[in-house]
Amino acid sequence: MAKPTSPPEETDDNDPTLEALAAKLGKPEPGLLEALLDGTTEARLVERGRQIASSRVLTDMRRLYATAHACWSGASNDKREKLRGFSPELLALAVEQALALERLLDAHESAGQKKDASRATRDAALRERLSRALLLRDQAYEVLRGVAGSSKEAREELSQAVGTAEDPAALARGLAQLAALGKRYLAQKKGPLAVRARLMRLDQDYVERLDEAAEELTQVAKTAAARPAGQKVTSGDLDRTDGINLILLEQIVRVFERANEQDPTIPRLVPIATRRLFSRKIRKKTAETAGGAAAGGGTAGGGTPPDEEDPLEGDDTPV
Structure with missing residues (x-):
């Protein structure tokens, strides 16, 4: 067992924090966890941990491990005999795994908050781009309607080009189709249509603006719909670590239960937050x-x- 470091500050109610307990107990020897989990499958660990929230497991471990440490520290040799099955090394391992769960949960919740904030930002950007693109599409429709003239065929062609705005993809498609129609109109250098294009101020810059708006809207929509990069801490990671901690907590609670049957002055470690399992x-x-x-x-x-x-x-x- 490694030499304990200086203990961190303890809580106001004099119950040591997990960090303080870890400092008092020292780092457990390598290989203890592997030996304890020998014969237990990964699927079983995950399934066991899935049954309860990580925060509840941590709540009980913080309290019960402090009680177990205090009892052992002040126990006579006779009481320690009754606590066979428990050891400072076992508690050190349990505290180390509780701290690992605490860190995983913090990382998972932090990642979730960042994900929500990122999603909100992307959604806001999409809404703003949609609004601008819709206004531009409606303007382009009026411009091209003036250029197209009054023929039935030209009006139908324009109606087909503008499409709908039922989703970002449809709106982007409509903008691109209006840009293509505008390019066709500009290709006619003479005649009534060319005159109407000048009157409506339809030019190459405006057509390119429609194309750019379509491309930008498509990109923003893809960004908003994209799933975030894989998080470092998954629910499966938490479930597995919960399962490990529940095995350790179970062992310690069970030993104290048996010891209390022999000597009622040895406290029972009664789970509260995880009482559904106990x-x-x-x-x-x-x-x-x-x-x-x-x-x-x-x-x-x-x-x-x-x-x-x-x-x-x-x-x-x-x-």
């Missing part, structure tokens, strides 16, 4: 203990032997 097992244990005592059978504590039915154990109900 409550069913704890209620079951209470009922079994009461039933065993009433019947006068079972083990010395009146409950069911741990190897038969451990109320804080269970492959199908992760803690």
Whole structure:
């Protein structure tokens, strides 16, 4: 175990923070986590962690690990014997993994906030570009309508070119088609149509402006619709780390539960934020203990032997 560093500032209620506990306990030896997780699949870790929010897991670990450390630090040799299954090394590993979860959650939430802000910025840019493009399209329609003249064929052609504004792609397409129609009109250097083009001030610069607006709108729409680059912290990362932390928390809670049965002065570590995962097992244990005592059978504590039915154990109900 590495030599502890100077402890960070503790909380106002004198319960050490995870950072303070880590400083007191030191860094766990390499390979401990791998040994603990041996035989556990990645899918199982993710599935276990998916059952509860990371913030709830952290809430209980901050409180319970501080209690476990305080109890062990002041425990007599006799009490430490009753806490077989628990060790400072196990707690150091649990605290290290709790801190890892804390960092992952902070990074995940920060990335989510940045993503939301970026999305809002892109959406605002798209709305502004759409508004400008729509105004330009309507103006171009009026200009080209004056140039086209009154023939039915010319009006129908113009109506087909302008299209709709049902989405950015349709509006951009309409602008590009109006630009193409304007280029055709400008290609006629003589006759009534050329005269009308001069009267309406249709020129090459205006046609190019329509093309540029269409291209810009297309690009802004693509940017707004694009998914952000892959985040460094995914929900799967959090679920896996939650699963690891729940395994460690379960082990420590279970050891203190057994020790409390032998010596009530050893505190039980009662989860609150994660009680949804614990409550069913704890209620079951209470009922079994009461039933065993009433019947006068079972083990010395009146409950069911741990190897038969451990109320804080269970492959199908992760803690």
